[in-house]
Amino acid sequence: MTKQTDYLIIGSGIAGLATAYFLSELGSVLVLTKGEVRNTNTYWAQGGIAGVLAKDDNFESHIEDTLRTGAGHCKEAAVRQIVFGAPKAIKFLKSIDLKIEKEPMLEGGHSKARVWRSSDFTGRDILEVLIKATQKKKNISFLEKTEAVELIVDEGECKGAFIRNEEEEKMEKVAAKNTILATGGLGQLFGRTTNTLGSGGDGLALAVNAGLELQDIEFIQFHPTALAVSSNGRHFLLSEVLRGMGAKIVNSRGERFLKKFDPRAELAPRDLVSRAVYVEELTGPVYLDMRHIDPGKVRSKFPNIQKTLKEHDLDLTKDLIPITPVAHYACGGVPTDLHGATQLPGLYAVGEVACTGVHGANRLASNSLLEAIVFSKAISETLEKSVLMDARKNVNIDSLESPAVVIEDINQVKAYGKRIGQIMWENVGIVRTAEGLAKAKKEIITIPARDYRVQHRQLVAYKIIEACQARPQSLGAHYMAKEII
Ligand SMILES: Cc1cc2nc3c(=O)[nH]c(=O)nc-3n(C[C@H](O)[C@H](O)[C@H](O)COP(=O)(O)OP(=O)(O)OC[C@H]3O[C@@H](n4cnc5c(N)ncnc54)[C@H](O)[C@@H]3O)c2cc1C
Incomplete structure (x- = not known):
């Protein structure tokens, strides 16, 4: 059986849902998602979304911080696009009812406090408002527990995907005028990660099997402060905002050791801190220490982090928290232009699966939620033009056979x-x-x-x-x- 839609979106994180929201003005949208709609990395993002909104901040400084963290490997035009697009992106999130705090937070690599949050689980708050906003749109339908197995490439164009409900053997076809890959990251390819179980790089495999090259995928960002013990296949993150508020990283002798590696110490970019923690771990456990910070302030700023730590019998205000560096973010992915378009006509990529060039060789903290919103808008603006020009015709894939795939236990x-x-x-x-x-x-x-x-x-x-x-x-x-x- 073939399903028909104007826009097929593969993934229900910030990138997929924001794109669905914008595209629903142009035609029918089908959002496909492995697992349930909330099974995303977006759900677990804590820190927030970067953006120049404060009077004492400026765009050039955010651009410089991003380029410096990206080690000179970023595409500057893409960086400018997200930095200048941030005020609008944050305004959009507010318009769908995200409650953003008045004061921004500081994270490593930023020369100003410019990370905006709604709580210490900002990603979850963003996902909830996006789910609510997209569910209200009549043009958007959802297919949960269904994965994209292969993109449909016919006559040099992407025309949808072969999909499979996780509980069934048989495959179905979705015919789409445009397909948007929003499948997120690949942290689960590494034994230790902050990423959810669904983040195994599927979108990259789909793209390669459709004949595309990948870009910059050697640049995997490792986060230095994940909780040392894992549960449910992932390590809980201890947000960088904790360090922005003064948390120290100490070794088993209680010594701060990061200054030996970089004068910015706890606020140096993630790759430097991760390597330093990795080296220190060879001689003993490493901890995050917030015991010197006003406990009332810690409790009020990080209630959700405190709640999760309590499950492990830990308390930020009283205990040293054992940490370890883990795989966190894919800076590269499926290359796109500034409109989110890939090299394959009819196929777009957005969010962590995409390589827009924003992150270069290393991502600046809290630029990824921002990138997802800015580029989902760019995709919808581009597709709006093709609707106005009536540039894409109906897609007929009736004669195409589903691929024969092996499904093991x-x-x-x-x-x-x-x-x-x-x-x-x-x-x-x-x-x-x-x-x-x-x-x-x-x-x-x-x-x-x-x-x-x-x-x-x-x-x-x-x-x-x-x-x-x-x-x-x-x-x-x-x-x-x-x-x-
Ligand atoms: C713990 C944590 C904290 C973070 N904190 C921040 C932060 O504070 N600020 C910031 O900017 N960034 C942060 N990040 C990074 C950011 O959260 C992610 O890069 C971003 O949420 C990715 O969004 P996405 O929509 O691209 O992917 P995701 O939110 O991961 O969504 C991917 C979707 O694709 C689906 N999918 C995957 N494969 C298939 C398939 N084959 N078929 C169908 N569906 C599929 C998944 O089920 C999921 O629905 C954090 C990341 C983590 C893990």
């Missing part, structure tokens, strides 16, 4: 996923070596991937390793050592 799929995570964490993690990369490549290809989900992860892992090998010198978040420290 989910426990087998998970076991291979775990193995890939182990190989990537051990050899393609915070500190990389030529030897480790070669070993990872060899081990990744020996995984007998028959199920399409394992094949997708294997493919993306392989592409990341290849990208790392193609860049023997360190840059930004990609750190090459002569030997493992």
Whole structure:
């Protein structure tokens, strides 16, 4: 059976839902999402959204901070687009009822406090207002627990996707005039990550299988302050805003050690702090320490973080919190132009799956929620023009056959996923070596991937390793050592 829609959106995070909201003015929208609608990384974002709104701040400073953190590898036009687009993006979120606090917060790499939040779970608040706003739109329908298995490419154009309900074997077809990849990140390819279980880089595999190249995927950002213990396959994040408020990072002897690595210490960019914590961890546990900060202020600013820590018998105001660096964010992805368009006609990419060039070799904190909103608007503006020009005709894919894919038992799929995570964490993690990369490549290809989900992860892992090998010198978040420290 073929479903028909004007716009097929794959993913229900900030990027997918914001794009759905804007495109619903132009035609019918189908949002497809693996798992339930809230199973996204957006749900877990804590810090906030960056933007120049304060009188004592200025656009050039946000641009400079982004370019510097990106290690000179950013596309400046894309950076300018998000920085200048921030006031409108934040206004949009307010217009759909996001309650933004009056004072911005400071995060590492920013030379001013310019991270706007609604609470210490800003991502969850954003997702809730977007769900409410999109559910009100008659033109938008949702398909949960359904994944995109393959993009439909016909006559050189993307015409939708082959999809599969997670509980069924059979595949269905969605015919779409335009398809928007909003599948998020790839943290789950690494054994330790802040990312949700659905973040295994599916969108990148779909794009590669459709004939596209990936860009900058060696630049994986590792976050230095995740809770050292994992639960439900991910590590809980301790937001950078905690450090912005004065949290210290100390070793098992209670010593602050970051100044040895960078004079900005706790507020240095994430890659530097992650590497320093990684090195220090080799000799003992590392902690986040907020005990010197007014407990009343900590409790009122971080109630949700406190609540999660309580489940682990920890309290920010009284305890040293054990931390570890983990895989967090993919700076690269499917390359797009400034309108979110990929090289494949009919296919757009937005959010973490896309490589717009904004983040270069390393992402500045809180620029990703911003990028998702600014580029979802850019996509809708571009598609509005094609509607006005009536540039796209009806799509007919009736004659196309669904691909034959192997579906194995989910426990087998998970076991291979775990193995890939182990190989990537051990050899393609915070500190990389030529030897480790070669070993990872060899081990990744020996995984007998028959199920399409394992094949997708294997493919993306392989592409990341290849990208790392193609860049023997360190840059930004990609750190090459002569030997493992
Ligand atoms: C713990 C944490 C904290 C963060 N804090 C901040 C912050 O404070 N500020 C900031 O700017 N950024 C932050 N980030 C980064 C930011 O949250 C993400 O980059 C952003 O939310 C990604 O949005 P997205 O819509 O691209 O992807 P997601 O929100 O991850 O959504 C991806 C969607 O795609 C779906 N999907 C995936 N594959 C398929 C498939 N094959 N078929 C169908 N659906 C599929 C998923 O189910 C999901 O619905 C944080 C990230 C994490 C993990």
